Amino acid sequence: MLSRKLTLTIAILLGLPCQISAVPLDEPIKPIPTQPTQDPGRAELGRQLFHDVRLSANNSVSCVSCHDLKNGGADSRDHSVGFSGTLTGVNAPTVFNAALNFKQFWNGRADSLEAQIDAVIQNSVEMGSAWADVVAKVSQDSKYQAAFAAAYPDAVTQANIQNAIATFERTLITPNSRFDQYLGGDSNALSADEKAGYLKFKQYGCALAAMEMEGSLTAHSDGPGKGTIFALEVPLKSPGGGL
Ligand code: HEC
Numbered sequence: 001m002l003s004r005k006l007t008l009t010i011a012i013l014l015g016l017p018c019q020i021s022a023v024p025l026d027e028p029i030k031p032i033p034t035q036p037t038q039d040p041g042r043a044e045l046g047r048q049l050f051h052d053v054r055l056s057a058n059n060s061v062s063c064v065s066c067h068d069l070k071n072g073g074a075d076s077r078d079h080s081v082g083f084s085g086t087l088t089g090v091n092a093p094t095v096f097n098a099a100l101n102f103k104q105f106w107n108g109r110a111d112s113l114e115a116q117i118d119a120v121i122q123n124s125v126e127m128g129s130a131w132a133d134v135v136a137k138v139s140q141d142s143k144y145q146a147a148f149a150a151a152y153p154d155a156v157t158q159a160n161i162q163n164a165i166a167t168f169e170r171t172l173i174t175p176n177s178r179f180d181q182y183l184g185g186d187s188n189a190l191s192a193d194e195k196a197g198y199l200k201f202k203q204y205g206c207a208l209a210a211m212e213m214e215g216s217l218t219a220h221s222d223g224p225g226k227g228t229i230f231a232l233e234v235p236l237k238s239p240g241g242g243l
Helices: 002-015 039-052 112-123 131-140 143-149 159-167 178-183 194-202 206-220
Strands: none
Touching: 039 112, 039 143, 039 159, 112 131, 112 159, 131 143, 131 159, 143 159
16 A cells, blocks of 8 residues: 555646645644534524513513624623613623533633523523513413423423523534634635734733633533633633623
8 A cells, every 4th residue: 555645746746636634733722613413493492582582571682682693692782781771790792602611601600501591581680580480471472382392391491491592502603614724724724914813812821821711610610611722712701790
């Protein structure tokens, strides 16, 4: 059998097209992985709930009000506007790739998407609801009733509402960006300026700081992103107290 090098040399000499497979870079940041397929019935329910203002106390805001999926998964505001017009204490991060976070919220106070949903539904600024009211409103909708009964053995419950929204959020993954391709070994995927910027990012210790922070927090985490920093998911969490 011809060695790879010899094959390449012959191919080059003969002017044949030859495929050199890209070797992933050994970098502190890893490419966004493709996610396993989610249960379609549950994800669709979650998509509807994500857009449903009935999750808020006065039927005024939905998740998408502050996490606009057509606008990068956030609202471009310094402070988001809650259900009663009160501003949140911090800005809304994107929900894209949030499923890969090992902690949720700027200060990492929620361990999972489900815990984050529990907090935001009841938060006195954001949605201001009580779970009993949310479960009642969802149960009264015959379309939700049927879809929940098909997707979950115990139909509409608080846990199933949380699970459906979290399942939808697990579909909001953005693999294969140019930066992902670069990390995957395609050195042409970034421009010279972009590569210089990434080098500066590492030289300034941003990647190291992110890893140190992760090291201090992952001890309590068993989420899907544990122990890994993903492209676009470098934690820029502020030490602030959150909402
Ligand atoms: C009124 C605006 C508003 C609404 C409504 C809202 N959010 Fe948020 N969301 C925020 C803000 C602000 C934060 C950051 C809060 C913090 O870190 O203390 C946040 C944080 C998050 C995070 C954490 C992301 C990260 O990188 O840490 C997720 C996930 C999220 N929201 C999902 C949802 C879902 C799901 C809903 C609906 C059930 C929802 N949000 C409703 C404003 C909102």
